Amino acid sequence: MNDIIEALDASVRSVCGKYGADDEALRRTDGWNPSLWSALESIGVTTLSVPEEYGGSGGDVVTAVAVLEVLGEYAAAVPFAETALLAGRLLAGCGVQVPPGPLAAIVAGPELQVQPTVGGVQMSGVARRVPWARAAEHLVVLAEDQVILLRRAEGLVAQGTNIAGEPRDDVAFDCTVPAERVYWLRGEPQRVLREQRLRTTLARAALIAGAARRALELTVAYAGEREQFGRPIKKFQAVQQHLAAMAGEVLLTKIAVEAAAVAVDTDSGAEVAVAAAKTVAGQAAGLVASLAHQIHGALGYTEEHPLRHSTTRLWAWRDEAGNEAACSAVLDQHVLAAGKGGLWPLISGAAYVPVPTKESR
Amino acid sequence: MDLWNLRPVTLPAELETLRRDIRAFLGAELAAGRFTPRCDQWLGGWDASFSRRLGERGWIGMAFPEQYGGRQAGALARFVVTEELLAAGAPVAAHWIADRQTGPGLLRFGTEEQKHTYLPGIARGERFFAVGLSEPDTGSDLASVRTRATRVVDGWRLSGTKVWTSGAHHAQTLVVLARTAAPAADRHAGLGQFIIDLPHPAVQIRPIRLLTGEHHFNEVVLDEVFVPDARVLGEPGDGWHQVTHELAMERSGPERILSTFPLLAVATESLAAAGRLGERCALGSVVARLWALRQMSLAVAGRLEAGGVPAVEAAAVKDLGTRFENTVIDCVRMLTQVEPDPGATDELPRMLAEAVLHSPGFTLRGGTNEILRGVIARQLGVR
Numbered sequence: 060m061n062d063i064i065e066a067l068d069a070s071v072r073s074v075c076g077k078y079g080a081d082d083e084a085l086r087r088t089d090g091w092n093p094s095l096w097s098a099l100e101s102i103g104v105t106t107l108s109v110p111e112e113y114g115g116s117g118g119d120v121v122t123a124v125a126v127l128e129v130l131g132e133y134a135a136a137v138p139f140a141e142t143a144l145l146a147g148r149l150l151a152g153c154g155v156q157v158p159p160g161p162l163a164a165i166v167a168g169p170e171l172q173v174q175p176t177v178g179g180v181q182m183s184g185v186a187r188r189v190p191w192a193r194a195a196e197h198l199v200v201l202a203e204d205q206v207i208l209l210r211r212a213e214g215l216v217a218q219g220t221n222i223a224g225e226p227r228d229d230v231a232f233d234c235t236v237p238a239e240r241v242y243w244l245r246g247e248p249q250r251v252l253r254e255q256r257l258r259t260t261l262a263r264a265a266l267i268a269g270a271a272r273r274a275l276e277l278t279v280a281y282a283g284e285r286e287q288f289g290r291p292i293k294k295f296q297a298v299q300q301h302l303a304a305m306a307g308e309v310l311l312t313k314i315a316v317e318a319a320a321v322a323v324d325t326d327s328g329a330e331v332a333v334a335a336a337k338t339v340a341g342q343a344a345g346l347v348a349s350l351a352h353q354i355h356g357a358l359g360y361t362e363e364h365p366l367r368h369s370t371t372r373l374w375a376w377r378d379e380a381g382n383e384a385a386c387s388a389v390l391d392q393h394v395l396a397a398g399k400g401g402l403w404p405l406i407s408g409a410a411y412v413p414v415p416t417k418e419s420r
Numbered sequence: 421m422d423l424w425n426l427r428p429v430t431l432p433a434e435l436e437t438l439r440r441d442i443r444a445f446l447g448a449e450l451a452a453g454r455f456t457p458r459c460d461q462w463l464g465g466w467d468a469s470f471s472r473r474l475g476e477r478g479w480i481g482m483a484f485p486e487q488y489g490g491r492q493a494g495a496l497a498r499f500v501v502t503e504e505l506l507a508a509g510a511p512v513a514a515h516w517i518a519d520r521q522t523g524p525g526l527l528r529f530g531t532e533e534q535k536h537t538y539l540p541g542i543a544r545g546e547r548f549f550a551v552g553l554s555e556p557d558t559g560s561d562l563a564s565v566r567t568r569a570t571r572v573v574d575g576w577r578l579s580g581t582k583v584w585t586s587g588a589h590h591a592q593t594l595v596v597l598a599r600t601a602a603p604a605a606d607r608h609a610g611l612g613q614f615i616i617d618l619p620h621p622a623v624q625i626r627p628i629r630l631l632t633g634e635h636h637f638n639e640v641v642l643d644e645v646f647v648p649d650a651r652v653l654g655e656p657g658d659g660w661h662q663v664t665h666e667l668a669m670e671r672s673g674p675e676r677i678l679s680t681f682p683l684l685a686v687a688t689e690s691l692a693a694a695g696r697l698g699e700r701c702a703l704g705s706v707v708a709r710l711w712a713l714r715q716m717s718l719a720v721a722g723r724l725e726a727g728g729v730p731a732v733e734a735a736a737v738k739d740l741g742t743r744f745e746n747t748v749i750d751c752v753r754m755l756t757q758v759e760p761d762p763g764a765t766d767e768l769p770r771m772l773a774e775a776v777l778h779s780p781g782f783t784l785r786g787g788t789n790e791i792l793r794g795v796i797a798r799q800l801g802v803r
Contacts, residue, residue, distance in 0.1 A: 272424070279800050293802035302800055303793035307736045310423060314719050315712035318428035325430075331711065338708035387704025394688055394707060402685050403507045406711050407439070 063118075064125045067104070071126050074098045075133035080368065085136055089218070090226050091194040092136040096161060099137065106157060107143050113151035114158075120144065120258065124265045124320040128313070131269020134368040136225065138163060138191035140262035145255065146199035152251060153206050153242035160196030163189050163211075163230075166255060167202035171232065180207060180241050182232040190379075192216050192228035201255060204248040208240040221379070223371035254323075257333045260380040261319055264333070264340040267376050268312045271343055274351040274369040275305045281355055292354070301350045308343035315339045328408045334381075334389040341383040344373035423799060426733050428715055429722035435500050442504040445477065449510070457509030457686075459771055460679045460778040463636055463785075465511025466590055468548070474505075474512075475545025480519050484527060488535055489543030495725040499718060503674040509682030513587060513636070518542040520673065521666040522549040522595055525613075529654030529662050534615065538593065550591040550618075552582035552640055553663065560791045562597070563607040563660065567642060569598040569614060575648040576600070576656075578614060581641050588625050588638040593617050596642065597663055600656040611659030615651040622646075632762070632777045665729070671786055672720040672734035676741035677713045679782055680748040683771040684710075687752040690768050696755075706751045713741050735787075735795040742782040742789060749775050 078095035085092060099105050108123040109115020123144050130139055138161045145164035147157045167173055171184040182200075192198065193216050200207040214230040221227045244251050279302060282293035292298050315336040322332035348370040352359050359366040377383070397405045449455055455470060474480050479501045484490025498519075505512050523542045526534055541547030558564045567580025578598050588594060594616045601610030616623060622645040628637040654662045688703065717737050723730040752758075752772060760773035783789045797803045 279802060282802055296794075299797035299802050300790065300793045302802055303739070303796035306423065306796050306800055307740045310426065310733065310736050311712050311716055311740055313424065314426060314428055314716045318712075318715040318719075321428055321430055334704075335708040335711035338705055339712040342705070342709070383705060383708075387702075387708060390704035390707045394703060395692060398692065399689050400685075402688050402707075403681070406707065406714060407503065407507070 064122060067107075067122065068125055068129055070102050071099070071104060071129045072133075074102060074104075075129060075135055079133050080136055085224075089193050090136065090220065090224055091138070091191060093194075095135055096137045096194075099139070100159075105139060105142055105161070106147050109143055109147040109151050109157055113147075113154070114156045115143070115147055115151060119320075120261070120323045121317065121320040124261065124316060127262055127265035128269040128272075128316070131266035131372070132273040134223075134270065134273070134372055137161070138194055140259075140266070141190055141195070144258045144262055146197070148258070149199055149201055149206050149251075149255065150208065150242070152246060153244055155206075155208070155242050158197055158208070161191065161194050163192045163195035163198045164255075164259075165189055165198060165200045165230070166252065167200055171200075171202070173200070173202040173205070173207065176235055179235050179237040180205070181235050182207070182209075185229055185231045186214075187229050188219065188227040189230050191226050192230050193218060193226050198230065201252065204244050206242045206244060207236050208242070209234070209236060221375040223368070223375045225372070225375065253330070256380075257323055257329055260337050260386070261316070261323060261333050263376045263380040264312070264319070264337040265316045267340040267344050267373060268309070268316045270369045270372045270376070271305075271309045271312055271340075271347045274347050274366065274373065275302070275309050277366050277369065278302065278305065278351045278354050281359075285356070298354060301354060305347050305350050308346050312336075312340045312343040322408075328405075331390065331393050331405060331408075334386040334393075337381055338383045338386040338390070341377040341386070344377040348373045423732060423736075426716075426719050426723065426730065429496065429718050431496060431500065431718075435497055438497060439500050439504060441477075442479065442501055445473075446504065446508045446510060449473075450508070455509075455511050457682045457767070457771075458511075459509065459682050459775045460781075461509055461511050461682075462506065462513055462516045462675045462679070463586060463778070463781065464513060464634065464774075465509075466513040466587060466636075467511035468514050468545075468590075470511050471515040471545035471548070473545070474515070475543060478543075480515050480545045481523050481539060481543030483524065484539050484543055488527070488539035489541075490539070495721045496718075499674065499721040503678065503714070506674055506678040507681050507685070514548050514590065515542070515545050516675075517551055517587065517591075518547060518549040521670050522551065522593075524669065525595070525653065525662065525666050528665070529613075531650070533650060534653070538615075547593065548587065548591045550585050550588040550594050550638075550640075552585050552588075552594055552596040552642075554582065554584045556581055556583055560788050562663065563611070565597055565599055565611065567596065567598040569600045569612055569647070569656070571600075572646070575646055576612075576614060576652065578616075578642045578645045578647055581639060583628060583637070583639050585625075585638045585640045586636050588618070588640050589627065589635065591618060594623070594640065595653060596640075597659050600659070608660040610657055611663075612656035613653040613659045613662055614647045615653055616642075616645060616647060620645060630777075631780075664731075667786065668729060668731035668734050669724065671792070672717055672724075672730070672737040674714065674717055676738045676786075677710065677717055677744060679742075679778070680745045680775045681710075683752055683768075683775045684748050686767045686771055687756050690758075691755060702751055702755055706748060709744055709747070713737070713744055717741065732796055732799040735792040738786065739789050739792040739796070745782045746779055749779060 106115035107118045142162040146162035217229040319332040319336035482493035569576040600612040624641040627635040761769040762773040764770045
């Protein structure tokens with residue numbers, strides 16, 4: 060681990076420990092954690108990966124992913140990925156200063172119309188299941204070749220959640236946004252959209268890596284405390300084998316996610332890397348959650364036990380931003396496009412040198 | 421926990437140049453019809469001339485210092501060479517043991533004379549090794565070996581039986597793990613490693629055939645074999661530490677992931693040719709896992725290159741990787757609907773047959789997956 064990431068890991072961990080989730084507090088604040096957010100803001104974490112000249116604190120995707128892993132471990136109810144990796148980078152990509160406070164990111168779909176009008180754009184329609192919309196001070200919408208910055212109050216937020224209780228709100232729009240908050244993309248729109256999708260998917264995979272690690276740690280601890288047949292259940296080989304299987308999946312997911320972050324930063328095979336990382340994360344999420352509950356027995360199945368914070372998130376996040384089938388289909392397309400002899404270069408990420416085969420001899 | 425400090429590795433540009441060189445070499449070998457791609461070639465593909473051609477190019481014993489015929493390359497360079505050879509289904513069995521474990525073991529624990537005697541030949545792709553670890557009553561429980569080394573004047577006398585000794589019928593040298601002292605409370609004490617040049621009049625080598633009838637494994641009977649002091653490897657009594665160090669290194673390589681890759685590549689091409697790729701996502705999920713496992717294996721190689729001893733991470737790679745090798749078989753079966761046929765002239769049914777028939781070994785060799793999970797469980801603090 061490099062020194063910067065190591066220091067960041069430690070400080071995010073300490074802040075999460077201090078301001079971590081308390082169910083009662085979360086209920087009072089609409090399902091998000093403003094005090095944790097302020098604490099993260101005060102240590103300069105919330106705009107990581109956004110260049111400094113646009114109001115961010117710099118850093119790359121690798122650094123942001125390291126933070127996401129810790130936030131995933133602590134089931135942190137804050138829109139970090141949305142603010143830094145998604146909305147923040149979109150604005151910076153237009154050469155615009157990122158406003159302070161939490162942000163939500165929206166990609167305009169067929170249900171959301173954006174039309175030019177006198178002095179700006181007219182927005183009408185709805186964006187569905189927007190993560191953390193209710194907590195955001197601003198909403199950042201990517202609509203083809205434009206990025207639009209809205210105050211949250213310009214949309215009408217209908218609260219919804221994922222199965223972990225995290226905000227996934229529908230936002231309805233019927234407003235005119237003045238031209239000074241409508242920006243043109245500097246990059247090619249298809250490319251910007253593609254990169255936005257990659258970061259969205261990678262962020263969920265990184266959170267899964269963290270939550271899976273926490274589920275494993277809770278399970279290891281519990282297996283040491285719980286006694287049956289006169290000894291701790293960790294003494295049973297069947298339980299040990301389950302725990303080892305969980306650890307393998309957790310480690311694989313962590314490495315996949317971090318390697319995919321490198322691929323995004325260096326723009327080398329990023330689409331394959333992110334699709335692979337999210338597929339593996341989704342597979343791990345299912346296995347780790349089910350074994351964690353199996354070992355915790357009925358206790359882990361209750362509201363009073365903290366295991367649910369990790370497992371409900373694993374189940375929610377594996378289906379967000381593309382589940383295993385969706386990401387595998389992306390890989391299928393790449394395999395198809397790679398053509399004869401192209402599978403190995405696709406995996407090894409190296410430039411393809413055709414190898415003569417029997418037919419071409 | 422140290423496990424969570426494993427980080428991905430980005431290969432430096434010069435290793436991508438090395439990769440291109442190896443690909444070009446493999447392309448030329450294939451074009452000249454000098455080998456046929458097969459699955460599991462690090463067990464089955466014994467081809468001394470292929471090994472010699474690799475040795476000529478400096479791709480065996482790469483980590484050895486120059487005075488022993490190597491190029492002092494790191495674990496990552498070896499990783500690139502190895503994965504390219506395996507992905508192409510090239511016949512690498514002859515030099516495999518020497519390159520992967522005996523060579524590094526000699527380099528670490530051997531005397532100067534032993535290094536000069538053996539390492540240059542290994543690097544040239546001319547000297548092949550077999551290792552005698554398992555015994556009829558000793559599989560995963562390696563500390564239970566009963567082959568006995570008795571102290572005599574100027575050396576040791578070895579008696580006992582080794583099994584599953586791959587390639588002993590071809591190799592010029594055998595390294596044997598034997599008990600130098602009676603079992604004590606510390607089961608790991610009192611073991612030693614001994615070097616025996618083959619053929620040897622007091623060493624009998626008999627085939628143990630695989631269920632296909634192939635001859636790779638052997639039973640090796642040692643009947644009062646005299647080993648001079650100069651052929652003791654490392655310290656008598658320290659054999660356990662020496663062998664487990666080697667095993668930890670051999671668990672994480674790409675051969676724990678790629679044994680069935682040639683099958684996957686051929687199946688992919690067959691599906692693409694039939695216009696049937698992309699109709700289901702089963703292939704994509706296998707590709708995803710392969711990509712991730714390779715990153716994990718590479719990360720362990722990076723840790724090795726930095727001088728670490730990532731034994732637990734290596735065990736995790738082997739547990740996940742070898743189960744993956746079997747997943748590939750099932751994926752190909754379901755997607756292609758081809759009947760495996762060892763005698764087929766078509767590549768796909770032939771490779772499917774080879775892969776299925778070799779599959780029991782994947783999760784046994786080098787420590788069963790149950791043992792590996794035990795290693796991981798110990799790191800988790802539950803054993």
